[in-house]
Amino acid sequence: MSRRLPTVQRWRGLDHLPGGWGRCVVTIGVFDGVHNGHQTLIGRAVELAREKGVPCVVMTFDPHPSEVVRPGSHPAQLTTLRRRAELVEQLGADVFCVLPFTVELSRMPANEFVHEVLVERLHAAAVVVGQNFTFGQKAAGNVELLRRLGQRFGFVTEGADLVTDTKGGDGGVTFSSTYIRACIDAGDVAAAAVALGRPHRLEGIVVRGDGRGKELGFPTANLSMTRFAAVPADGVYACWFIHSSGRRLGAAVSVGTNPTFSGRERRVEAFVLDVDEDFYGQRVALDFVTRVRGQLKFDSSDALVVEMNKDVAKVRELLEQG
């Protein structure tokens, strides 16, 4: 089996295409989460590109289109663009192209988008999208329109079936970013992990908290995150803590306002198992594996510490189970 080097090219906009750019296979979407459904779609685009001997371009948008169409409606973000690029790279795509999503772009008629972006700029030989994909002004563009225009301009269109959870007990949900956001919002990080094909990850820099953790015997690395990060419901979670060096350690993570101390600010903080280390200023990630319990208000810090010891024992057990 030939193995490719992980060297995805990152483009912002379409003004700097490499000279002599030939044809390519394009897949288009927001791809927030790069979940099981996205993975199948991108996988198919990569496969088709290999068959045709051309590069595979994954095209996405930033900011999230819904924020531009309805300001203030930005959904919780499952993956930063950086993380999306990383995941797309692992799937074997050659280019991760981010189109700045402007009001102007949102008003571009669908046929114009096809002609200007897919045909004139990218020279698409094939376009792979999900069956329910819509695009262009008033979301009037769909798979059928792509097919029609493809016949005229010389590209093939594949409308892929949506991927559903065949192992799920409740008739099989269709994987979607919206479904995963709802799981995370409800604290069901295990269900989110099934749909994502890996645990949900939060990334951030370790910042100072109230300096109370060490006194309690549970120092915690407090994460500062990006504005729209999808933070799980308040509670305690079993997580993997990933250090910038790549080291992966178990962690008992608390999400919430620390009601025992009448805190106001919502925080994500990790007690990392079996280490005593200064993490301030480090860029780290937390992979949310399972929820342990909800956030509680204790009568004393001693009572909190008793519970935290139990949490740590549970977290060890859960992470050992894999």
Ligand SMILES: Cc1cc2nc3c(=O)[nH]c(=O)nc-3n(C[C@H](O)[C@H](O)[C@H](O)COP(=O)(O)O)c2cc1C
């Ligand atoms: C495993 C774990 C469980 C926690 N559970 C709760 C809780 O149920 N209620 C609460 O008020 N705080 C909880 N906390 C948060 C602590 O109150 C917090 O870590 C402590 O006040 C230190 O805060 P600091 O990092 O700002 O110094 C928990 C923390 C950890 C690590």
Ligand SMILES: Nc1ncnc2c1ncn2[C@@H]1O[C@H](COP(=O)(O)OP(=O)(O)O)[C@@H](O)[C@H]1O
């Ligand atoms: N096992 C550990 N887990 C998390 N942080 C640790 C650990 N050991 C040492 N630390 C350090 O202690 C700091 C947290 O101490 P803490 O008293 O909770 O202060 P703060 O309120 O600023 O988070 C972390 O940012 C990290 O640098």
